Amino acid sequence: MDILLTHCAGLDVHQKEIVVCALTSSDDESIQKEIKTFPTLTKSLFELLKWLEEKEITHIAMESTGIYWKPVYNILEGYFDITLANAQRIKNVPGRKTDVSDAEWIAKLLRHGLIEKSFVPSQDLRQLRDLTRLRKKWIGNLTAEKNRISKVLEVSNIKLGSVISDIFGVSGRRLLNQLVEKGFIDRSDVDANIHHSLRKKADTISESLFGTLDEHQLFMIKCSWNHIEFLEKSIDDLEQKIETLLQSYQEEKEILLTIPGVKKHTVACIIAEIGTDMNQFPSSRHLASWAGVSPGNNESAGKKKGAKNVQGNPHIKSALCEVAWAISRSKDTSMSSVFWALSARRGKKKALQAIAHKVIRIIYTLLINKQPFSEPRLAG
Incomplete structure (x- = not known):
């Protein structure tokens, strides 16, 4: 098999340590192999960088499993040609599996050009990716809290969701905020807080708010309501940061x-x-x-x-x-x-x-x- 790279290394990355196999060859085509283990602390990663430079390594490869490859990639990026490999496509042959054999196998595949690079976005896109994924997670949490409030209201026989299509709309939020502050809602509160398009339903809304809300259920609603307000503020801040990164x-x-x-x-x-x-x-x-x-x-x-x-x-x-x-x-x-x-x-x-x-x-x-x-x- 043709040799495409003369100075390469394979990294088997774990949470606490990294096993590195460096393969170098001279003009007489003799292969020198050296295996070394480094901790994953930041200081040790810079020692890994220095060791690879001393070996005149030009290309390195590692698996993209989990998140443990990210700090290694962040430090080595820009110094070497890094190949992030799909773990499913570079599985070793069945047999005795060790960290050393995995690192050596990755190095051999890289040496012969048999590893396909995975897509790794630039640093600004990686930051944008973190923010968009976090926003998606917070939107899910926000929906869960809204569903939790709807469930508590149904349990206490408050049928506001049956009368108003969206209890977290403008009128629904005013009524819920009044409920959290006072612990109950009377007819005057309904008239003062509902939107003009819902005034024809004022009697029905007032009747739907008559339930068996006790102190425990009111506490549950307050907790979820406070969390909703926090999440909405956090999501707004997050979206502003996303817009800033998207300006480029x-x-x-x-x-x-x-x-x-x-x-x-x-x-x-x-x-x-x-x-x-x-x-x-x-x-x-x-x-x-x-x-x-x-x-x-x-x-x-x-x-x-x-x-x-x-x-x-x-x-x-x-x-x-x-x-x-x-x-x-x-x-x-x-x-x-x-x-x-x-x-x-x-x-x-x-x-x-x-x-x-x-x-x-x-x-x-x-x-x-x-x-x-x-x-x-x-x-x-």
Whole structure:
């Protein structure tokens, strides 16, 4: 097998230590192998950097399992050509498995150019990715707290949710805030806090607020309400930070906003997860597979069998599915017609993935050509 790299190293990264195998070769093609173990403390990582430089290492490779590779990558980035490998694609042959053998196996694969690089975004995109993922987590927590308040109200036989479509709208929030402050709501409070469009339901709203709310349930509502206010303030601060980081990608942001169903928060997620340089993906099909929206392929002896969908980046996949649902509810887009035609034959889940697959390939084309989206013209 051809040798592509003469000075390379394989790293087997763990929580407390890193096993490094350095492979170097001289002009007479003799291979020198040296294995060394380093702790994962910051000082030790700089010692690892110095040791690799002394060995004149130019390329290193390590697995992308967990989060333990990140501090190593952050320190070694810029000094070496780093290959972050998919752990499933560089599994060692069955047998005696040790940290030393894993590091040596990674180094040998890298030496012969048999490791495909995983996509690692730039530092500013990694920061944006952390923020968008945190926002998604906090939105989930916010929804959980709202559901918890709705549950306590139902348990105490307060039927506000049956009268008002959204108890966390303007009028609902005023009533809940009054409930948290006073512990009860009378008819005068209802008249003073409901929106003008709900005044015709004032009697029904007042009756729905008559329940059996005790001190324990009121305490539960107060706790959730305070948490909701904290989360909403935190999410607002987070979104301002995201907008600040997105200022460097205004052109790409405007292009993505032209796609049906794509809003500003979705744009932030898309840019954070896949970046803006589409040259890192060989084609739109590769990007769709990386995102996990491509159908599986299982063919043998000329027969195609059922296959599971490929697993990819769950964050971009969920964002694409949200876009696909938004497209399905629109009326003036060609992709909406495709969705409902597919859902009639294959079901909504398969139609949803098909639209998500189409959207990610559109994103690839728009970003690589720097052109906004335009609806295709129908023939005739």
